[in-house]
Amino acid sequence: MDNVTRPEDLQRVIMLGILIAIQLILGKLGIGYKVIRIDFAFVPLFLMGKWYGPFWAGIASGVSDVIGATIINGTGFFPQFTISAVLGGVITGWLFYHHKVTWPRVIVYQLVIAVLINLIMNTYWVYMINMIPIKVLLVPRLIKELIMTPIQILIIHWIGNEHLVKRMSERLFG
Secondary structure (H helix, E strand, O other): OOHHHOHHHHHHHHHHHHHHHHHHHHHHOOEEOOOOEEOOOHHHHHHHHHHHHHHHHHHHHHHHHHHHHHHHOOOOOOHHHHHHHHHHHHHHHHHHOOOOOOHHHHHHHHHHHHHHHHHHHHHHHHHHHHOOOHHHHHHHHHHHHHHHHHHHHHHHHHHHHOHHHHHHHHHHHO
16 A cells, blocks of 8 residues: 555544644634734644654644645745744654653643743744834733743643543544
């Protein structure tokens, strides 16, 4: 049988497509402006990383970013944000694929994403696009991360240990 047509490959593509769609919907339902935005698109990203690992989570997150920027939001493609999205997917997969969802792992994960991706990288990308001084951008973005980080830690830990998600994982992956 051809490698492309294996049932598990088709299942992976379909499920990643569904998770990308959910990520786009949750991102669109967020509140705030492009500089400071609160949404729950991190939930499908977590599932991509947990279920499919760093490679596929990185690719799916990058695809989601491109679709979101060009088709859904119409903001235009900015490759640096795609790099952040891919890196976020890789980090998620690296920390959760074939690993238990423990408090220390979730806390380290969320702190890395909040500081490295959201505060450092994405703040710099917003600066590059809008030429708003980093000092002006950093304060509200830091406040948003201080508010959202504990919320995201709680939600990721809960979802990662939820029986329904565990049953779905067993059903998908045996």
